[in-house]
Amino acid sequence: GDSVTQTEGQVALSEEDFLTIHCNYSASGYPALFWYVQYPGEGPQFLFRASRDKEKGSSRGFEATYDKGTTSFHLRKASVQESDSAVYYCACHDTNAYKVIFGKGTHLHVLP
Amino acid sequence: NAGVIQTPRHKVTGKGQEATLWCEPISGHSAVFWYRQTIVQGLEFLTYFRNQAPIDDSGMPKERFSAQMPNQSHSTLKIQSTQPQDSAVYLCASSLVGTGGYEQYFGPGTRLTVL
Numbered sequence: 354g355d356s357v358t359q360t361e362g363q364v365a366l367s368e369e370d371f372l373t374i375h376c377n378y379s380a381s382g383y384p385a386l387f388w389y390v391q392y393p394g395e396g397p398q399f400l401f402r403a404s405r406d407k408e409k410g411s412s413r414g415f416e417a418t419y420d421k422g423t424t425s426f427h428l429r430k431a432s433v434q435e436s437d438s439a440v441y442y443c444a445c446h447d448t449n450a451y452k453v454i455f456g457k458g459t460h461l462h463v464l465p
Numbered sequence: 466n467a468g469v470i471q472t473p474r475h476k477v478t479g480k481g482q483e484a485t486l487w488c489e490p491i492s493g494h495s496a497v498f499w500y501r502q503t504i505v506q507g508l509e510f511l512t513y514f515r516n517q518a519p520i521d522d523s524g525m526p527k528e529r530f531s532a533q534m535p536n537q538s539h540s541t542l543k544i545q546s547t548q549p550q551d552s553a554v555y556l557c558a559s560s561l562v563g564t565g566g567y568e569q570y571f572g573p574g575t576r577l578t579v580l
Contacts, residue, residue: 384566385566385567387568394573395571395573395574396469396556396558396571396572396573396574397508397556397571398571399568399569399570402567402568404566442507442508446566448566450521450523451513451515451520451521452498452510452513452521452523452524453498453510453569454510455500455507455508455510456507457507458507458508
């Protein structure tokens with residue numbers, strides 16, 4: 354079945370550092386890809402999506418580019434802030450069904 | 466727009482008791498999803514309704530879990546004979562478009578603790 358792999362379980366950075374969280378998917382065709390962010394005590398919030406090769410999604414300074422060749426959708430931000438500390442989830446829409454498959458999540462800790 | 470509403474926010478049950486969790490989706494959204502979140506397994510899909518009809522329940526444990534959507538304004542997830550391994554945060558999400566390929570709006574979740 355479809356799957357999503359996030360390489361980093363935890364990432365610790367200082368403010369103004371560059372962020373990369375790696376996401377690779379396994380699915381046929383052109384699944385929609387997503388990034389969500391979750392703060393403590395809340396449900397995940399949609400960041401952005403992309404649905405075709407080379408499409409870039411972006412929001413709040415975060416961005417990711419759909420790469421079908423490497424089956425990747427890595428999250429990047431040029432300069433993180435302490436308020437970006439949260440759990441980030443990469444997700445993939447299973448085009449053969451209706452459900453969305455989430456990665457295990459990456460805890461981002463940004464130190465002041 | 467109050468967002469997706471889930472009640473209760475916290476529920477504690479004894480082993481073997483029943484738990485019913487409620488979800489009110491955003492008005493006008495045609496799709497409702499239920500997920501279970503644990504530290505070990507992460508976010509797991511449970512079931513999905515579109516226009517109140519059950520479409521995909523492939524993630525539901527078959528024997529003790531059931532979900533319904535009797536009207537467009539609420540959905541329920543019922544767990545019979547709760548077990549300690551059912552302890553988790555149960556999340557409900559709704560989407561304007563009736564497939565999984567579009568933005569989902571999540572509620573704050575119900576934290577279920579089974580003693």
